[in-house]
Amino acid sequence: MIRVGSIVIRVDDLERQTAFWSAALDYVRREDASDDFVLMRPRDGVGPNVSLDRVRSTVQVPPRIHLDLYAEDQAAEVARLIALGATEVHWDKRPADADYVILADPEGNRFCVVDAS
Numbered sequence: 001m002i003r004v005g006s007i008v009i010r011v012d013d014l015e016r017q018t019a020f021w022s023a024a025l026d027y028v029r030r031e032d033a034s035d036d037f038v039l040m041r042p043r044d045g046v047g048p049n050v051s052l053d054r055v056r057s058t059v060q061v062p063p064r065i066h067l068d069l070y071a072e073d074q075a076a077e078v079a080r081l082i083a084l085g086a087t088e089v090h091w092d093k094r095p096a097d098a099d100y101v102i103l104a105d106p107e108g109n110r111f112c113v114v115d116a117s
Contacts, residue, residue, distance in 0.1 A: 006039065006049035007067065009109055014038060014054040016085075020106055021050055023084050025069075059108040066109075070116035074101065078113050 011017040018038050022029060027040035027050060036054040071077035078101050082088065089102040089110055100112040 004048045006051045008051045008053050009105075010055045010057045011052050011107055011109075012054070012056060013107065014052055016106055017052050020085050021052065024081055024086070024105075025050065061110075063110050067111040068100070068114050069111060070114050072117050074113055074115040074117070078103065081113065 009017070009021070014036065018029060018040070021027065022040055025040070026043050028043050030039045030041060032039075038052045039049055040051070041049050069077070078088070081103055085106040086103040089104050091102055094100075094102065099115045102110060102112055104110045
C-alpha cells in the first residue's frame with residue numbers, strides 16, 4: 001500500500017516560508033534540514049509531512065495542486081493565517097455559499113481554508 005508521506009512546496013525564501021508554514025500548521029522542523037530543503041512534521045504526529053524545497057520557480061495561477069486545510073473555526077483561522085503573512089485571494093467564480101476561503105502564503109502559493117464545522 002502507498003500513502004502520502006510529504007507534500008513538497010517550492011519556495012524562494014526558505015527561512016520565511018519555514019516560519020510561516022510551521023506556525024500555520026503547528027509543524028516542527030526536523031533537525032536534519034539543509035540550506036535548500038526543510039522537512040517539517042506535525043507536532044502531534046498526525047498527518048503528512050510538509051517539505052519546503054528552495055528551488056526558483058514561477059507560481060502557477062491557478063495552481064495545478066493546492067492544500068485544503070480544514071478548520072473548525074474558519075474565520076479565526078483565516079484571521080490567524082493573515083496575521084502570519086497570508087493574503088486572501090478573491091476569485092470571481094467562487095460561489096457565494098462556498099465553504100472555503102482562498103489564501104496565498106507569503107510567496108503566493110495558494111491554499112484553501114475549508115469550514116469543517
